[in-house]
Amino acid sequence: MSCPFHLVLDPSSRANPYPLLNELRDTPVALQDDGTYVVSTYREIVALLHDPRISSGRRTLDRTPAFIGLDPPEHDRLRRLAMRHFGPPHAPDKIDRLRPDMLAITTELIDNLAGKQRADLVDEVAYPLPVAMICRLLGVPREDESQFHAWADRLIELLSPRDEHRAERQEVADKLDDYLGGLVDERRHKPGDDMLSGFIADGEMTRDEIVRTGVLLLIAGHETTINLIANGMLTFLRRPDVLVRVHDDPELIVPAVEELLRYEPPVQMISSRVALEDVTVGGVTIPAGSPIVLALAAGSRDPDHVTDPDTFSLDRPRNEHLGFGGGIHYCFGAPLARLEAQIVLTELVRRLYNPRLVADPPPYRPSPILRGPRHLWVDYDEVFPAR
Amino acid sequence: MSRPGTADLVRVVVDLTRCQGYGQCVFLAPEVFRMREEVLLYDLDPPAGRRDHVLRAAAACPVQAIHLDWRESRNLPETKPGGSTYEGRIVIVGGSLAGARAAGTLRREGFTGPLTVISEEEGEPYDRPPLSKQVLTGQVAPENTRLPRLREVEVEWLAGTPATGLDVAAKKVLLADGREIPFDRVLLATGTRARPWPDEAEAKLKGVHTLRSAQDAAGLREALAAGPKRVLILGAGFTGSEIASVCRELDLPVTVVERGSAPLVSALGGVIGDVAAELQRAHGVDLRCDTTVTSLEGDADGRLRKAHLSDGSTVEADVAVVALGSVRNVEWLEGSGLAAGVWGVTCDAGCRAVDINGLVLDDVFVAGDIARFPHPLYQYQFMTLEHWGNAVAQAEIAAHNMISDQAHRWPHVSVPVFWSSQFGVNIKSVGVPTFADEIAVTQGSTAGHRFVAAYGYQGRITAAVTFDQGMWLEHYQRLIEQAAPFPSENATPVRVPEKLSATAEATVVVTGHDPAERRVSLLLPGGRTS
Incomplete structure (x- = not known):
């Protein structure tokens, strides 16, 4: 049995894991040496995302997790309480109303690229926009960014489908909890129009639940979108034909971002699931108690699901992908990430004149789960003014 | 940007069979899509200025359930190698959901021959589910429920003329105006109509409604908007329950009278029926189960005044909605030699109609609410499904099979999915x-x-x-x-009520002795045979 999964995790395959993921699909449900089952084909992944016998409650830290690590009914309760201050049914246009802010921040970030001919699009654009937006939504002071950024980055680096670095993860997670806890206590006395204040005012979450939810949204709210934006520019710059089409027809950014989520997904796999009962999928019985990894990036390139899967195409009639997962844990912040990526990529394509990659492949961040470039150095001739 | 033919118009239909309530469309186009818990309501004909929002929402749907183009079929493979070689003349009788989807599928699969759609209703085909929901609340105008981009399918539309007969031997459809439309293959998709109140005089009282067509919805909407003192609903199936829900949303007093032990009981059984009953009462519906309306009474002006119930009580109401199920539009097939009756038009799993002898016909196909087909998952029992999703899926299979040879035909074995939104x-x-x-x-x-x-x-x-x-x-x-x-x-x-067998009326007479001569004829009321 070919099990190239450990090779996927190896840093050497970070720049291009896709040949290995294609190989991985030869065994749709593959047992690893440590007892983990890796699932890599589209149909089987979708089946497990919707299977109530698969739990998200695989505990790796000694604490009650945020809703991402809970099952119904607790998951449903906490996610719904969080959604009250983020989207439908209670706040349907909250994210839509942020569009002008997103554009204003993007404009400012790209203005700052003028007067030089080289920039790191990760540090100078892809990172600052989502951080600014999630800080504003949650009510986290932007001045604290240097503080929580280091912790968040470290936590992402330590993410692994294997149960490693437990002590250090616990330590960093505690620091983030303490920081968010302090903010929650401040908001209790001085409420604002942010999500943390909303959670407190509802009075339906405990302090711990507010803190865990806050930490989750803070980290997930920007660590993934950075990769979506950076992977996006990288893909465009590798495909001049795509760059030209998106430049000439800005409406194409909509299918382009969906295709990015399929072709270069920021979240490559879900590594936190566990079987509650024996579950048979793809002809393999996963015994109760087994850890399960869902290889989303492999599933979205499954040739049994999508034609010509290894080609980036703006012309797919129906793009159903696993970029945001699926089922009850479907990415909470998906609409925010979509709009941010659509706006920032449109502006970059429109305003950078003659952009070129300095290094291909660029250096990558270490995580095999949240995958994206650490830096994206780009040379350009000029920055066009904003409209 | 300008894509041909899409300058600014964008119509929307959501396949709520597929929708899982992710709500991504609401985030991206909150002025077009609205959500309450998992109930999704939307504007089918949004203002032109919302086009870019709608495109974003459609692209973002995780299960691609938002249709901006009714000519596309999501259930079928993207391309068909070689396309169709069938060159005959195809006629579709019925221009609603199933007929329209079949027309789109035929063209998409490469059929280039002459294609005619005969439709009883005037105007473009439209989507019915919104009629008992966002149309009745007034959020969407009844005329704004048309299916998107069907106009662009190359079809000869014969609208406003019902078919009155089918001549299988001569391969002709007869129309009410005397025209005869020849075909090589025909698809029967005439659907259902609302079952009327049996007393014709009482049914004609002002204030008594049924709900099936866009025109019905317009009339009922007007009656509800006028602020009636009480609305009476006869029947707590899905349609009756949805109308009751709208009444409560509009803060109108409503009485629901149901023959069974609970709402939805004939579709979902008594256990879930009890949940539905509790839901109705919690929302202020005056629900009367195990009860029927025995008569409707009008005033001197012929206006509905009250209803008499089987328990001896009366209900004063100025609007009544008769929601007692539907009647299949199959009368026009009488004498056609098909195994057709009130139970539907019998066909095989490949949508080919069966004649009265039980023989499969190669050139007559059936789809949608009137098709009575065997389902292998359910012990090959014959069933008719009056579901949106079944109409779409079966029309696609029928269309495909109409232009395919025997080796490439598909069976209709999809698992039925149904949805309703209420309370x-x-x-x-x-x-x-x-x-x-x-x-x-x-x-x-x-x-x-x-x-x-x-x-x-x-x-x-x-x-x-x-x-x-x-x-x-x-x-x-x-x-x-x-x-x-x-x-x-x-x-x-589960407490499923025992159903009267709909096929009890299918009594036949066999004549002849030699196998080559033995034939069946249908025994009609009064002892006539077909």
């Missing part, structure tokens, strides 16, 4: 809930009105129902497809 809850079902002897709540609780219940027949899962838990439905669909064992814990009897 703020999105109710969905998969499988055939009446094909069951047991039921068990497998997730959530009925008390919280958020749950999944599985139905079992002789130890295997045959159906499931969700209340605001749509994301789990496809898991249960898979279990049904695999004939998975029914979870016996917490199981209770």
Whole structure:
């Protein structure tokens, strides 16, 4: 049995894991040496995302997790309480109303690229926009960014489908909890129009639940979108034909971002699931108690699901992908990430004149789960003014 | 940017069979899509200025359930190698959901021959589910429910003229105006109409409505908007319950009279029916079960005044909606030699009609609400499904088979999916809930009105129902497809009412002795034979 999964995790395959993921699909449900089952084909992944016998409650830290690590009914309760201050049914246009802010921040970030001919699009654009937006939504002071950024980055680096670095993860997670806890206590006395204040005012979450939810949204709210934006520019710059089409027809950014989520997904796999009962999928019985990894990036390139899967195409009639997962844990912040990526990529394509990659492949961040470039150095001739 | 033919118009239809309530469309186009828990309501004909929002929303749908183009079929393979070689003349009788989808599918699969659609109703084909929901509340105008981009299908539309006969031997459809439309292959998709109140004089009282067409919806909307003192609804099936829900949303007093022990009982059984009853009462509906309306009474001006009930009571109401189910539009097929009657038009799993002798006809196909087909998952029992999703799926299979040779035909074996939204809850079902002897709540609780219940027949899962838990439905669909064992814990009897066999009227007479001569004819009322 070919099990190239450990090779996927190896840093050497970070720049291009896709040949290995294609190989991985030869065994749709593959047992690893440590007892983990890796699932890599589209149909089987979708089946497990919707299977109530698969739990998200695989505990790796000694604490009650945020809703991402809970099952119904607790998951449903906490996610719904969080959604009250983020989207439908209670706040349907909250994210839509942020569009002008997103554009204003993007404009400012790209203005700052003028007067030089080289920039790191990760540090100078892809990172600052989502951080600014999630800080504003949650009510986290932007001045604290240097503080929580280091912790968040470290936590992402330590993410692994294997149960490693437990002590250090616990330590960093505690620091983030303490920081968010302090903010929650401040908001209790001085409420604002942010999500943390909303959670407190509802009075339906405990302090711990507010803190865990806050930490989750803070980290997930920007660590993934950075990769979506950076992977996006990288893909465009590798495909001049795509760059030209998106430049000439800005409406194409909509299918382009969906295709990015399929072709270069920021979240490559879900590594936190566990079987509650024996579950048979793809002809393999996963015994109760087994850890399960869902290889989303492999599933979205499954040739049994999508034609010509290894080609980036703006012309797919129906793009159903696993970029945001699926089922009850479907990415909470998906609409925010979509709009941010659509706006920032449109502006970059429109305003950078003659952009070129300095290094291909660029250096990558270490995580095999949240995958994206650490830096994206780009040379350009000029920055066009904003409209 | 300008794509040909799409300058600024964008119409929307959401396949709520597929929708799982992710709500991405609401985030991206909140002025077009609205959501209450898992209930999705939307504007089918949004203002032109919202086009870019709608495109974003459609692209973002995780299950691609938002249709901006009714010519596309999501269930079929993207391309058909070589396309169709069938060159005959195709006629579709019925221009609603199934007929329109079949027309689109035929063209998409490469059929280039002459194609005619005969439609009784004037105007473009439209979507019916919104008629008992966002149209009645006034959020969407009845005329703004048309299916998107159907106009662009190359079809000869004969609208406003009902078909009155089918001559199978001469291969002609006869129209009410005397025209005869020749065909090489024909698809029958004439659907259903609302079952009228049996007393014709009482049915004509002002204030008495049925709901099936856009025109019906316009009339009922006007009556509800006028602020009646009380609305009386006869029948608590899905349509009646949805109308009752709208009345409560509009803060109108409403009485629902149901012959069965609870609402929805004939579709979902007594256990779920009791949940639906509680839901109605919690929303202020005056629900009277195990009761029927015996007569409607008008005033001197012929205006509805009150109703007399089987328990001897009366209900004063100025608007009544007769929601007692539907009648299949098959009368025009009398004498055609098809196995057609009130039970539907019998066909094989490939949608080919069966004649009165039980022989399959190669050139006559059936789809949608009138098609009575054998379902292998349910012991090959013949069933008719009056579901949006079945009309679409069956029309696609029928269209494909009409232009394919025997070796490339497909069976219609999709698992039925149905949805309804009422009292703020999105109710969905998969499988055939009446094909069951047991039921068990497998997730959530009925008390919280958020749950999944599985139905079992002789130890295997045959159906499931969700209340605001749509994301789990496809898991249960898979279990049904695999004939998975029914979870016996917490199981209770399902309490499905025994149905009168609709085919009881299908009495036939066999004549002849020689196998080459033996034939069947249908015994009609009064002792006539067909």
